[in-house]
Amino acid sequence: MKAIVISRLGGPEVLEIRDMAEPVASAGQTLVHVEAGGLNFADCMTASGGYPGTPKPPLIAGREFCGVRESDGQRVMGYTQWAAFAERVAAPSQLLWPVPLGWSTEEGAAFPVNYFTAYFAYWKSGLLTPAKKAPRVLIHAVAGGVGTAAVQIGKLLGVEMYGTSSSDDKLARTTALGLQQGINYKKSDYEEAIRDLTNGEGVDAVFEMLGGEHTNKSARCLRDFGRVIVYGSATGEKSLLDTRLLYAKGGSVHGLWLTYLSANRELMSEGWRQLALWTSRGHLRPVIGSVFPFEKAADAYRLLSEGKSFGKVILRIRE
Ligand SMILES: NC(=O)c1ccc[n+]([C@@H]2O[C@H](COP(=O)([O-])OP(=O)(O)OC[C@H]3O[C@@H](n4cnc5c(N)ncnc54)[C@H](OP(=O)(O)O)[C@@H]3O)[C@@H](O)[C@H]2O)c1
Structure with missing residues (x-):
């Protein structure tokens, strides 16, 4: 599968599109076909080596995504610590949420972290x-x-x-x-x-x-x-x-x-209960500032790290 890989520590120039092995879901994980990824400041910090808890490069970048759950075809948005910017991800099952009705894939990818x-x-x-x-x-x-x-x-x-x-x-x-x-x-x-x-x-x-x-x-x-x-x-x-x-x-x-908080199931469930209620009433809708194709990931990282973005920066993983 295609993935955006942090080849070594550094700025956006260290990102490479590579063919990587398909992920295998271990206990507590679910496989998702990823369509879009949400870019976070933490992704820039991970690439440059300033984010605690992430493995050494090479590693697949990305911590939030939107796509289709393989087991039942449900559209889901999800959160993980890395490996989201790839055609498939094995993500923590309890950190997947249904995409609200009427939302685009980009909006789903912009939701969890923010x-x-x-x-x-x-x-x-x-x-x-x-x-x-x-x-x-x-x-x-x-x-x-x-x-x-x-x-x-x-x-x-x-x-x-x-x-x-x-x-x-x-x-x-x-x-x-x-x-x-x-x-x-x-x-x-x-x-x-x-x-x-x-x-x-x-x-x-x-x-x-x-x-x-x-x-x-x-x-x-x-x-x-x-x-x-x-x-x-x-x-x-x-x-x-x-x-x-x-x-x-x-x-x-x-x-x-x-x-840290995402490991606390009770807290996350309570948060989702409130966020889902607001969302179902149409009160919350992610603000998408820019959308980049997979191949332009470095430009997306640059925009965010230079403080030039507005709202959320999204990467299209599949067309
Ligand atoms: N603790 C957590 O769990 C958690 C979770 C999510 C995000 N965060 C943190 O929240 C912050 C925002 O994250 P985000 O992903 O939503 O990014 P973002 O706010 O979309 O982008 C960063 C913005 O910060 C402002 N900024 C001010 N000083 C900056 C500097 N020295 N370098 C770059 N940007 C600067 C810029 O806006 P202006 O030019 O308009 O000031 C820039 O657009 C980051 O620090 C991130 O690490 C923490």
Whole structure:
């Protein structure tokens, strides 16, 4: 079968299309004919060697996909840790979900990582059942894959959303999805913007995936008892955290890693129950920014890692 292989550690240039052995499903796995893959920042990190838990190259890239379950022909979307960008994948059976009615294959491939991550960010923030009216959230990279999913969920929860991006165009497109306040961090400091926009009060939660100095800056955006949800380090820098910022306002920092949470069946079932309900009512729909053919995988990786993408980047595995 054809597969996108990370031939060695490095940038998008290390990706190669190779003929690989067909996968064999072991206990707890299901074989799926893959039609499309969803590209994640984690895929770029896996190629460059910065993602914990992935085997050494050569390995088949990709962690989420949409296709057809071989055993019964059901259209499914799924999540695994690698090997999704191939014509066939043996994926964990409990991490396959039916593609919602009327969704395209690309939409199915754009769902698992972004929507579960965004859902868990609200869960960790304590905002799935908010104690107060219109709680405030600051969402970094708001126009990205996880960001646009977080905006759709935040809208359903009645959250007042503030979001950062490098581009006015991306912010305008995200505002159309329900974001109330876009902050272009190339033009203004988001910490100051949050202070001004919230009358000096701050926000109840920050979804922080930048790392470096942004963990402290995000903590300074909190209001009393707020929470920073740390779930990435797109800057490539280790998070800096001055804990004095937390006890000043009774704040806290919570970690979120889907790789870890996805092993918790109860939590995933509860998440899917809620996401499927919203989806069946037509409230959630993945935002596809670009679709690349299999052969152009390196261009797709480049777009995402250079911060130029909007919404989700998709790879067509089969036509
Ligand atoms: N912990 C988890 O389980 C989990 C799960 C999913 C994703 N994540 C993390 O969430 C983040 C977003 O992931 P995603 O796949 O949805 O990607 P994405 O948001 O679609 O793309 C990344 C975006 O981040 C922004 N960005 C800011 N600084 C950047 C930098 N130094 N380099 C590249 N991009 C930068 C860019 O948007 P602007 O230019 O508009 O700022 C870029 O478009 C990543 O850090 C990823 O590792 C974590």
